[in-house]
Amino acid sequence: IGANTTERLIGYACVSTLEQNLDMQVQALLKAGVHRDHLHVEKLSASNKRRPKLDWIIAHARAGDVMVCYKLDRIARSLMDMLNRIQALEAQGAGFRSLTEQIDTTTPGGRLMLHVLGALAQFERDLVVQRTRHGVAAAQARGVKFGQPQKLDGKQQAQCRRWKKEGRTVREIQGLVKSEFKTRVSLQTVWKYTRDNR
Numbered sequence: 001i002g003a004n005t006t007e008r009l010i011g012y013a014c015v016s017t018l019e020q021n022l023d024m025q026v027q028a029l030l031k032a033g034v035h036r037d038h039l040h041v042e043k044l045s046a047s048n049k050r051r052p053k054l055d056w057i058i059a060h061a062r063a064g065d066v067m068v069c070y071k072l073d074r075i076a077r078s079l080m081d082m083l084n085r086i087q088a089l090e091a092q093g094a095g096f097r098s099l100t101e102q103i104d105t106t107t108p109g110g111r112l113m114l115h116v117l118g119a120l121a122q123f124e125r126d127l128v129v130q131r132t133r134h135g136v137a138a139a140q141a142r143g144v145k146f147g148q149p150q151k152l153d154g155k156q157q158a159q160c161r162r163w164k165k166e167g168r169t170v171r172e173i174q175g176l177v178k179s180e181f182k183t184r185v186s187l188q189t190v191w192k193y194t195r196d197n198r
Contacts, residue, residue: 007064007065007066007095007106008038008062008064008065008066009032009033009034009035009038009065009066009068009097010034010038010040010057010061010065010066010067010068011026011029011030011032011034011038011039011040011067011068011069012029012040012041012053012054012057012067012068012069012074012075013025013026013029013039013040013041013042013069013070013074014041014042014043014044014051014054014069014074014075015043015044016043016044022041022043024070025041025069025070025071025074026039026041028070028099029068029069029070029099032068032097032099033068034068040053040054040056040057041053042054049077051075054075054085058085058088058089058092061089061092061093061094062092062093062094063092063093063094064093064094065092065093065094065095066094066095066096066097066104066106067089067094067095067096067097068096068097068098068099069096069097069098069099070098070099070100071098071099071100071101072098072100072101072103079117079120079124080124080125082117083114083117083118086105086114089105090105095110096110097110151183151185151189152177152181152183152185152193156177156181156183157193159180160173160177160190160193160194161193161194163176163194164194170187170190170191170194171187173190173194174186174187174190177190
């Protein structure tokens with residue numbers, strides 16, 4: 001399980017309430033050298049994103065510790081989530097080991113695999129951003145408007161500009177908007193409408 005015989009192995013096993021029991025994971029972790037006193041297990045509902053025991057392990061890991069799990073998908077539901085948790089362990093000076101995928105960040109090969117996974121996660125993020133931008137552009141081409149809706153319609157904005165030409169102050173116009181249009185607007189919004197020459 002590694003050249004460092006002084007490392008403290010911290011086991012983590014997790015199943016959803018709909019899955020089978022934890023026996024297989026627990027036995028694999030014990031066989032890998034995890035002591036029962038350092039074994040943490042939790043059952044979570046499919047909708048529960050929080051993992052209190054996993055978060056506790058990461059928060060209390062010490063330099064030289066190695067967190068061990070049966071499989072990568074036991075610690076996260078997404079690649080980015082998984083990397084964030086492993087990197088949090090690394091920041092504590094602790095390592096990570098997945099038995100099924102044979103990833104061990106305490107070895108050069110394991111660290112290389114982590115870098116590869118990080119590159120894949122970045123690629124995945126870039127694809128999501130790109131798809132979002134394309135989706136927004138396509139929607140805008142169809143006439144979909146994004147952002148906050150206008151507080152005042154075109155006629156009301158034109159009236160604000162007329163009041164401005166009559167010499168009204170921005171604060172006075174704000175009061176007129178409230179009394180005439182039954183709408184509350186900020187001074188900044190009034191200023192924006194009255195400086196617009198449309």
